[in-house]
Amino acid sequence: xxxLNEPLSDQEIAELDEFLMSDASPEESMDIxxxxxxxxxxxxxxxxxxxxxxxxxxWGKGEPSFDSSAxxxxxxxxxxxxxxxxxxxxxxxxxxxxxLWEHEVEGATYRIADDWCWGFMAGVSLATEAWQxxxxxxxNRAMLRPIVTLGAEEGWRLLEADSDPDGxxxxxxxxxxxxxxxxxxxxxxxWRERTAALRPASTRPRVxxxxxxxPCPCGSGRKYKRCCANAEA
Numbered sequence: 290x291x292x293l294n295e296p297l298s299d300q301e302i303a304e305l306d307e308f309l310m311s312d313a314s315p316e317e318s319m320d321i322x323x324x325x326x327x328x329x330x331x332x333x334x335x336x337x338x339x340x341x342x343x344x345x346x347x348w349g350k351g352e353p354s355f356d357s358s359a360x361x362x363x364x365x366x367x368x369x370x371x372x373x374x375x376x377x378x379x380x381x382x383x384x385x386x387x388x389l390w391e392h393e394v395e396g397a398t399y400r401i402a403d404d405w406c407w408g409f410m411a412g413v414s415l416a417t418e419a420w421q422x423x424x425x426x427x428x429n430r431a432m433l434r435p436i437v438t439l440g441a442e443e444g445w446r447l448l449e450a451d452s453d454p455d456g457x458x459x460x461x462x463x464x465x466x467x468x469x470x471x472x473x474x475x476x477x478x479x480w481r482e483r484t485a486a487l488r489p490a491s492t493r494p495r496v497x498x499x500x501x502x503x504p505c506p507c508g509s510g511r512k513y514k515r516c517c518a519n520a521e522a
Contacts, residue, residue, distance in 0.1 A: 317349025323408030325388040330412025333473035335419040406440025435461040
């Protein structure tokens, strides 16, 4: 049995994408790239969204048709292993290694992040209220700009209206890695601050109890029970 912390091989990534794009998956299912962005938002975002809440989002409005329980377990385990691999990427120092589409033009290979960013924004939409501190933070919400530019209708409209849409799209792509890492660190800092606020400000020192037959701490030379203990009584 393969452990759930084992990264997916290239063959397993292809296997998962094949299922996502097959007739066994609903028409609105995420593809492998959108799924990767979606899982990344869940990993680095605020709070913990249980798999029972986000797994069904992968399939859109329908449900997958598994041939057997073994196939269901296989597909879900592939998804969970990718989720765990992404979690490991964002330990310090973080490493951004997304699954992206590649397109070759005249011998040059271009990486395309639109679907990845769309999936990330789907993860944000799943917990919009929890994301509000960043969405409304005037100093830090720009972290999301490259992802919104490439993965949301608002960003697509702005690209169409831009005097140099290709240049703006490339700039958003170039800023994607630093943006995702900054978002990860933002929410990690928020978590640390919330945790620190829950800790007591100080701990009362434990008072050592004096035995009745021990010398009295007042220095009289008498036993405690014959000295200050009587006074306290």
